[in-house]
Amino acid sequence: MSPSRNPIRKRLAVLVTAATLLTVAPIGVTAAQAQVTRVRQGSATDVSRASWSGPAYTMNGSGGIITATMNQAIAAIRGGTGSIDVAVVAGSGSGTPECDVITGLSGVNSCTTLTLTAASDGNNSQVNTDIRNAEFVYFAGGDQCRYVAWKGTALEASVESVVAKGGGVGGGSAGHHVNSDIVYDACGGSATSAIALADPYDTSMTFTTGMFRWPNYADTVNDSHFVTRDRMGRLMAFVARSISDGRTSGGRAWGVGVEEGASLFIDRSGLATLSGPSAYVVLGDHQPEVAAAGRPLTYSNFKIWRLTSGQSYNFANRPTCGYYLKSVTNGVPGGSLYSGTPVTDCSTPPPSGGSSYAEVEANDSRATANDVTGRSYPLTVTGDMKSTTDRDYFAVSLASGQTLSVNCAVPTAYDADLYLLSSTGSTLTRSVNDGAGTDESASTTRTASGSATYYVELEAYSGSGGADYGCTVTKS
Known part of the structure; x- marks a missing residue:
């Protein structure tokens, strides 16, 4: 319920002037x-x-x-x-x-x-x-x-x-x-x-x-x-x-x-x-x-x-x-609700740099993954599913005790699924929600000592197109 109208108000006065x-x-x-x-x-x-x-x-x-x-x-x-x-x-x-x-x-x-x-x-x-x-x-x-x-x-x-x-x-x-x-x-x-x-x-x-x-x-x-x-x-x-x-x-x-x-x-x-x-x-x-x-x-x-x-x-x-x-x-x-890193570029492909990174093809395997380890976080990663068999890989380094979280906004042009992989390519967790335009999110924590490379994989499940997805990648 919204607050009642301000009690500190002028009382009614009946005023007649030439203008009012x-x-x-x-x-x-x-x-x-x-x-x-x-x-x-x-x-x-x-x-x-x-x-x-x-x-x-x-x-x-x-x-x-x-x-x-x-x-x-x-x-x-x-x-x-x-x-x-x-x-x-x-x-x-x-x-x-x-x-x-x-x-x-x-x-x-x-x-x-x-x-x-x-x-x-x-x-x-x-x-x-x-x-x-x-x-x-x-x-x-x-x-x-x-x-x-x-x-x-x-x-x-x-x-x-x-x-x-x-x-x-x-x-x-x-x-x-x-x-x-x-x-x-x-x-x-x-x-x-x-x-x-x-x-x-x-x-x-x-x-x-x-x-x-x-x-x-x-x-x-x-x-x-x-x-x-x-x-x-x-x-x-x-x-x-x-x-x-x-x-x-x-x-x-x-x-x-x-x-x-x-x-x-x-x-x-x-x-x-x-x-x-x-x-x-x-x-x-x-x-x-x-x-x-x-x-x-x-x-x-x-x-x-x-x-x-x-x-x-x-x-x-x-x-x-x-x-x-x-x-x-x-x-x-999940953190402060009044601010965040926005997806600000609607072009295909958007420019890279700063707190965002646009995929560089070919990045269709772990061997050719785009390395975003040296970027500042949170990082917005953008790209598209150019074909129904497209896969996009991004490499991220994670230290012991760190949690990798990825939240992906998927456009309505296609259905894409999200996987977080270990350095050997094993699936640690995934997000495979159904439906074109359905967003995906997943997170994983490194419990072993030292640091290691992890992979963020976006995979076309159904449909394709040039519309950009945007994934916010955080390490905490």
């Missing part, structure tokens, strides 16, 4: 109902226009408006001319902090705060009129369990109509959660990373699907306050649950974690650009090895993209490189 009209009115109230509050700031008359240039979206890691991305959304929807009306939807509180900011931005005609306190308020006629007349709807921070209660009400269709006409939506904290395809609704309480990894089916791990599915944003599950509250572990569990429960359309799920003070602006083409500290996109592209009630999560090779301010991620054409790999075994993450 603010009205406060309870709507749809009976003696047995809680009050629905409507506060309008700016013009009392909605903009009338035949077409708009969106959609546009803002996904914020905390509840407040990020002016950089809000300005981008306003500009995209306006298409360079005119002004827009904004509706802010909240589930609690009595202030107008979002509209206080929004009304001061260029290109805004009005901003109306709608505070709904019951599920039935989603069918309130004035609420839905305001939303449908708006060009941007922002879901405030608060409690996303209240928000998902509006699923199936008129409000759901009203918000969708705003996007359909070329407007936009956004949200922060709880409002960020509700705008993903799969919503962590927190109706059973708030899960921490420790809880989620120890048992991905804990009672606090509850989800709602089928509320909103925005163009280019399918199969996503959002999380907020991301680094500050150490939520990478629970987002990994969200992703694994989404796949295990069959909530996604293709057996894959993307987690989108946005840090406090950061915001993703997503344009009509699906390109997301970050403003603020950081955001992470976490891809799970296979079934969890272990995801069951009462058991800790085991999932190999999450693919993680880390974005810093100004960097982008294309949700319409989702990238196949640029990620680093992280695994969870028996609920325990």
